[in-house]
Amino acid sequence: MLKKFKYFLSKNCYEILVITLLLHLYGSLFFSDLYFYGTYIRILNTVFLYFGSTITFLNRKGENFKKGKIIIGLLFLLNFGLLFVGKTSIFSGLRDVFYLVFLALTLYNIAKFLISPHRFDKALIFASLSGYLLIIEIAVRSFMVLYKFEGNHILNNVDFSYHTKTFIDTVYYCTVTITSIGFGDILPIGHKAKILTSILGLTGQFYLVIVMGIIVSKFISSNQKK
Template identity: 75%
Template sequence: MLVITLLFHLYGSLFFSDIFFYGTYVRILNTIMLYLASTNSFLNRNNKKSKIGEISISSLFLINISLMFVNKNSIFLEIRDISYLIFLSLTLSNIAKFLISPHRFDKALISASLAGYLLIIEIAVRSFMILYKIEVNPVLNNIDFTYHTKTFIDTVYYCTVTITSIGFGDILPISHKAKMLTSILGLMGQFYLVVIMGIMVSKYISSNHK
């Protein structure tokens, strides 16, 4: 469920010709589904640390949902953005714990691996969206700021192209912070792929020897 909601949240605009309808209704619904899927990844665990994580993620879930409908000029919008970033980071941390825990090679492992990769893109996109608000100077060139969903779509495209090392060059970082954030995203993407391939190969070999 988490993989599906992440894919649709990042790339769902592909299925809608009316971007304004997509941004006004579909994105909100999909964001709520993403919250639910992320929160569900913390459930059904018995150890104390997981219970703390479950309480934290549930609290952030309630904060984010309650702040989705506040005035856009309110300071609560900044709180929502930061809490959403923390929410995604905790979800990624939980996925990472699952990946490195003793577990056989199966569909759950593959799904968790893809979810982790998509979460890195989601976190990067959200970081850039926050950067747009706090930076006085332009952050990235060729980004459409006429409508928030168009800005989101362009940023998803940029982060995907960056993390996959395609690098078309049609969108480039301008500010210092954007350059550093882009560098970190590229490093995280490469590091994640190397580590996850090592984990999957190791668990595949272990499963076949049992």
């Protein structure tokens, strides 16, 4: 039973990760009471995201990844444990650092999967989408960290009255930036925010170009083998 469950997770890990990322970034769409959402649902969504990120390492093999799984496991435990620790500046800072490292390693894992010899299938599509959403998640968390060090003068027209409202506005800003929509209703203030915004835009465009090349190449290769 346990082996079947592990096989199911391994087989559908990228689909699960996409769902958890969508819920974490855009789950507030289904709630009118943001205080209820921020107090209870966001914590659950964060736990689901940790779980969804961790299971992407189940289908990786090799000695180096055995060590990587140990690191991921430790990061998962540290992140999960710090969710329930007092919100002091030290613990909050540690949680943010561990969270960014955790997400970066997950993105690295997805990148290795995308460039590995692999046929064109739904796993490739969902892995590509999860990587794109992970870039948004990393950017959002980076801005949230920047707020703590630089104060509220990072982005204009962001609601800082409640942390969940701040998170939602930041998700919106990072999404319209990476997709090159750029409505202009929220703008970066100060050189750090401008540089971070520039990096986000460049990373998003670079990722799309590379991933589209990989998908087209594997699609053509898959059809030639038939």
